[in-house]
Amino acid sequence: MADEHFSYGGQAVIEGVMIRGRKGYATAFRLADGGIEVEKHHWEPLTRRHRLLSLPIIRGTPALIDAMIIGYRSLMASADVAARGEGMKPPSPLQYGLSIAVALAIAVGGFVLAPSALVPRLHTNPFVLNLLEGLVRLCAFVLFLLVTLLMPDMRRVFQYHGAEHKVINAFEATGRYGQEEADRCRTLHQRCGTSFIFTVLFVGILVHALVGWPSMALRLISRLLLLPVVAGIAYEVIKLAGSHKSSHLLGALVAPGMLLQRITTRQPTDDQVEVAIKALEGALELDGVKA
Numbered sequence: 120m121a122d123e124h125f126s127y128g129g130q131a132v133i134e135g136v137m138i139r140g141r142k143g144y145a146t147a148f149r150l151a152d153g154g155i156e157v158e159k160h161h162w163e164p165l166t167r168r169h170r171l172l173s174l175p176i177i178r179g180t181p182a183l184i185d186a187m188i189i190g191y192r193s194l195m196a197s198a199d200v201a202a203r204g205e206g207m208k209p210p211s212p213l214q215y216g217l218s219i220a221v222a223l224a225i226a227v228g229g230f231v232l233a234p235s236a237l238v239p240r241l242h243t244n245p246f247v248l249n250l251l252e253g254l255v256r257l258c259a260f261v262l263f264l265l266v267t268l269l270m271p272d273m274r275r276v277f278q279y280h281g282a283e284h285k286v287i288n289a290f291e292a293t294g295r296y297g298q299e300e301a302d303r304c305r306t307l308h309q310r311c312g313t314s315f316i317f318t319v320l321f322v323g324i325l326v327h328a329l330v331g332w333p334s335m336a337l338r339l340i341s342r343l344l345l346l347p348v349v350a351g352i353a354y355e356v357i358k359l360a361g362s363h364k365s366s367h368l369l370g371a372l373v374a375p376g377m378l379l380q381r382i383t384t385r386q387p388t389d390d391q392v393e394v395a396i397k398a399l400e401g402a403l404e405l406d407g408v409k410a
Contacts, residue, residue: 126361127287127402128310130190131279132197133272138283138398139189140408145401146193147394151204155394157401158196162189179354180347186312191219229263230256231346232339245332253324260316264382274385281306282387282395284380296399301392306384310361313383314376318353321375326352 129138135148143161150156165181166173172181199209210218234256238248267273288304290296308314323342326349330341360369387395403409 125406126310127290127399128308129283129287129398129402130193130312131276131283132194133201133276134279134394135193135197135200136279136283136286136395136398137189137193138287138395138402139186140402140406142407143402143405144189144193145398145405146196147398147401148197148200149390149394150200155397156200157397159401159405160192161405175355176348176351179351182354183350227343230259231342234259235338235342236335240332246328248332249324249328252327253320256323257317257320260320261379261382264379268382277383277385278387278391279394281384282391283398284308284311284384285387285392286395286399290399296396298389298392298396301396306386307377307380309364309373309377310357311376311380311383313380314360314373315353315357317376317379318356318373319349321372322353322356323349 125141127138127140129136129144131137132146132148135146137144137146139162142163143159145157145159147155147157162185164185166178166185169181172178195215198215202209235252237255238252241248268277282301284306285301285304286296288308289300292304293300323345326345327342330338330345332338333341356369356372360366360373363369
């Protein structure tokens with residue numbers, strides 16, 4: 120049966136799915152010959168390594184760091200598998216490092232700092248200015264997601280994203296995760312990273328309003344310094360929403376993020392769901408859980 124004290128989750132990668140469990144994570148890839156390869160890795164979360172990091176609000180940042188590291192490793196592993204399948208040489212560690220550095224720079228610059236710089240210093244309430252900044256940031260994020268839909272490779276990733284959600288939903292609802300159970304489940308999930316990002320954007324408006332609307336330099340510095348606070352609060356909201364799915368208040372808070380998932384998830388094919396099932400099986404094996 121499903122482990123009632125731990126929430127499984129993961130992400131889509133190139134032609135595959137990663138599922139993270141209590142003791143590690145498993146990534147399943149669809150190979151060029153039609154087979155499925157599964158890689159399993161043990162992983163101890165930062166929140167278990169240091170007691171202080173497990174406290175509410177504080178635990179949001181280390182949890183995000185864990186997710187980024189595991190996600191990066193899984194994505195790079197899937198890129199290696201895809202390259203080998205096409206008879207190409209996988210990128211070097213330096214190339215991978217440069218690609219993630221550029222991605223982080225675009226994310227922080229484009230979605231954290233640029234929206235604040237674009238809002239003029241109007242003679243109005245600071246909360247209104249922070250609200251405008253949040254709307255600019257949200258519009259930029261949605262536009263980015265819509266642009267990714269134009270890429271065929273990303274649409275396949277979004278299908279694997281949907282497969283991951285369907286399998287996790289089936290496991291949480293029934294303790295089983297076969298093709299039949301997954302077919303009856305939806306592609307949306309309250310603990311999805313897309314919902315987390317939207318919650319970060321919403322919480323950011325409220326937290327940034329506490330510091331008013333200072334000069335641009337101080338404003339940009341405050342946005343960076345407050346990132347752990349914003350991420351920590353957003354993490355708690357998503358965690359509560361996932362644990363209390365019957366709560367109308369929490370449901371309303373994550374509803375816009377669920378709506379955005381209609382962009383980042385697509386109905387998967389049976390063979391994509393099969394890959395997600397193998398990833399969950401691998402994570403359960405690491406945890407010693409029998410479904």
